[in-house]
Structures are given as C-alpha cells and as structure tokens.
Amino acid sequence: MSTQFDSEALYDKPHSVDLAQVMMVFQYFMLVSVSVGVGPRVFNWFKDETENVPLLSDIEGAIEIGSGYPIAAVVPALVIYTVPYVMVVLALGLGRKWARAAAVVIVPLNVIIGMTAVVRTYGEVFALIVAPLWIFIGLCVLGGLAARSARRWFRQGGWEPWYVRYEIDQIQGMRPRPRPRRRPRIAHDPNEADAD
Numbered sequence: 001m002s003t004q005f006d007s008e009a010l011y012d013k014p015h016s017v018d019l020a021q022v023m024m025v026f027q028y029f030m031l032v033s034v035s036v037g038v039g040p041r042v043f044n045w046f047k048d049e050t051e052n053v054p055l056l057s058d059i060e061g062a063i064e065i066g067s068g069y070p071i072a073a074v075v076p077a078l079v080i081y082t083v084p085y086v087m088v089v090l091a092l093g094l095g096r097k098w099a100r101a102a103a104v105v106i107v108p109l110n111v112i113i114g115m116t117a118v119v120r121t122y123g124e125v126f127a128l129i130v131a132p133l134w135i136f137i138g139l140c141v142l143g144g145l146a147a148r149s150a151r152r153w154f155r156q157g158g159w160e161p162w163y164v165r166y167e168i169d170q171i172q173g174m175r176p177r178p179r180p181r182r183r184p185r186i187a188h189d190p191n192e193a194d195a196d
Contacts, residue, residue, distance in 0.1 A: 013093055014153050020144035024089050024103065027110050027137050028082075034117040035074050092145075095158020100145055111138045 088106065091099030111134050118127040118134075144150060 013095075013159065014147070014149035016144040016147035016150040017092055017095075017153055018144075020103065020141045020150070021089050021092050023137050023140040023144070024085075024092075024107065027107065027114070027134075027141070028085060030134070030137070031110050031114045031117070032078060034114055034121055035078070036071065093158075095153050095156065097154050097157075100150075100154050103141060103145060107138050107141045111135065 084102075085106070088099045088102045092103060114134055115127055115131060118130055
C-alpha cells in the first residue's frame, strides 16, 4: 500500500545508501590489504630490522605469519577488479538498479575471498578472530541496500529523474506572491494645516 510519503521525491541520497557505499570502500581496502599481504610484508621488514634485539627477536620468531598472494598475480587482478568496483559504488549513489544487484553479488564474494586470504596469510585462528568484522561489514552493506529509504531511492532511479520536479518545486517556491492592494492615498490639503 503506497502512502503519500512513498510518492514524494527523495531529493537527497538516503543515509542507508551512504552507509552501503562507505562500507563497500572499507571492504575493498580490507580485501586489498590481505590479498597483497601488507601485514606480513611489514612484519617481515620489521623482523629483519630488529633481528639483533634479544627479547623482541624471540617474540617475533614465535609468531607464525604466512605470506600474501604473489604481487605479480595480485596487482593485475586488482587493477581489473578496481574499475568495475568503483563504477558500482558510484552508481549506487546515482540510484542505478544494476549497481544494487551487482553489490548484492560482490559483497558476499568479497567476504569469501577476504576470509580465504586471511586464512592463507595469518592462519585459521586469526581468521576466526576477524571473521565477525568481515561479516559485520557485509551485513552493513546488504542492510543499507535493503532499507526502506534505499528501496525508494532505487525505485525512483536516484536523483536524476526527479530533477525536473525539483526544479518545478523550486520555481513555484520562488514565484512572487501577489502584493496586497494599497489603499488610495488621500491628498493632503496644505490650506487645512494653515487653518489649524
């Protein structure tokens, strides 16, 4: 059952769509960091720098961290993946239905790829620790896209189709209102003032 509220134009992008976009960007950088293996590479560099520090080198030797995927394979894949990913995130803000459908497919896929990369890089124990974060971010995106305001945003096709209606509303709001009619002024007779 549609209400008057549902028929009104959304002139501003809903916060639920903003949430989905921000979380998708955050998820992308998480995916890049574990795929490239930023953590292990930094850790191994730090380990090389502190190999002569007695206590620290012992602690670092006890920590088992694997390696990320080979850079030669990851970088081309990320370049190919980044362009459509950015297009989807931007198109969500424009209210494109295809972008919403693509996000619903991409986000769970990111969770699976990301968790696989975490297991490979940091091991299963660490993967269990960060799994709730990956799932939470995925649910934020899907929840934001499923929100009532987001559904209205995508149903109306974003802001663009309502541009003309918005302009008409603005023009109607700026129309000059009819001025009240003035009373005719009675001419003042200077002789009356002299008589007083």
